[in-house]
Amino acid sequence: MNASYAALIGALELAQHVGDPDWVVIDCRADLVDKDFGRRAYDTAHLPGAFFLDLETELSGPRTATSGRHPLPDPASLAARLAAYGVGNHSQVVAYDDASGMFAARLWWLLRWLGHRRAAVLDGGLQAWMAAGLRLEDETPATRAATYTLALQPNRVDSQYVRQHLGSPEILLIDARSPDRFRGENEVLDPVGGHIPGAINRFFRDNLDARGCFKQASVLREEFATLLGARSPRQVVHQCGSGVTACMNVLAMEAAGLTGSRLYAGSWSEWCADPARPVARGPG
Structure with a gap:
């Protein structure tokens, strides 16, 4: 069996497997404001053989009055969609976007939720692929149905x-939003500003270097170890605005060998939908 990637993969490594029958590449480009951006970008040009999954309609479920902005999709429906693209239980899946993994990490986490370990994010995304001088195409690949359990x-x-578990030492709640939104300032996506009491802030972009690639594993391990203190990675719960960018922090910890953290998928947008839930503001 080919080498297995369970966190990140470089552009040149991925290029060696273009056309491999047991590899499936998924384009996850999206824009939180322009909902049709991802599909338009995919139709214009994408990685060779890549399929497309939409953040709003396929990587999320229907929104309700009490849910967050991006509820988890029905797992059986997602598995069926992946199987239609040729994803079987032993397939190597690679997700990419043009936002350094901001949306691709959502699919990576969903695959882990489904029980799929051979899933990775293209480190540096589309920009890294282009910087390596690798080609794009605009053809939609033929589907190759598989079975997924x-x-x-x-x-x-x-x-x-x-x-x-509010206030409990048993968990460490890490909020991936920007520091100003964490403090309750400049909130433009959700109706209430602030954060969940007891949460600490680790902006998802802090996982990236100047090129938009993930920092070296040793650096990520040191930075997260400072946040964790004596806690185990399994005591960490990640959240953000709607359960999307928090997956970047989950991925960063996994890439650093800090395995077992969990996601509060509803995140702030679900939390603040109930006025009975407490809200904190300021630096935390």
């Missing part, structure tokens, strides 16, 4: 779990 993993928590 679910094995859902306990790598997520819900709002009830978070509320029950």
Whole structure:
């Protein structure tokens, strides 16, 4: 079997596997404001053989009055969609975007939730691919149906779990939003500004270097170890605005060998939808 990638993969490494029958590349480009951006960008040009999955309609479920902005999709529906693209239980899946992994990490985490370990994010995304002088295409590849069997993993928590553990040393809640939004300032995506009481802030972009690639594993390990202190990675719960960019922090920890952290998928947008839930503001 080919080498297995479970966190990140470089552009030149991926290029060696273009056309491999057991490799599936998924374009996850998106824009939180322009909902049609990803599909338009994919139709214009994409990595050879890549398929497209839409953040709003395929990597998320229907929004409700009490959910966050990007509820988790139905796992069986997602598995069926992946299988239609040729993803089987032993396929190597590579997700990419043009935002340094901001959206690709969502698919990576969803695959881990489904029980799929051979899933990676293209480090540096489309920009790294282009910088390496690699080609794009505008053709939609032929589908190649596969069979996928679910094995859902306990790598997520819900709002009830978070509320029950507010102030508890048993968990470390890490908020991936920008520092100003964490403090409750400049909130433009959600109706309420602030953060979940007890959370600390680790902006998802702090995982990246100046090129837009993930920092070296040793650097990420040191930075997260400072946040964790004596806690185990399994005590960490990640969240953000809607459960998308927090996956960048999960991915960074996994790339650093700090395995087992979980995601509060509803995140701030779900939390603040219930006025009975407490809100904190300021630096935390």
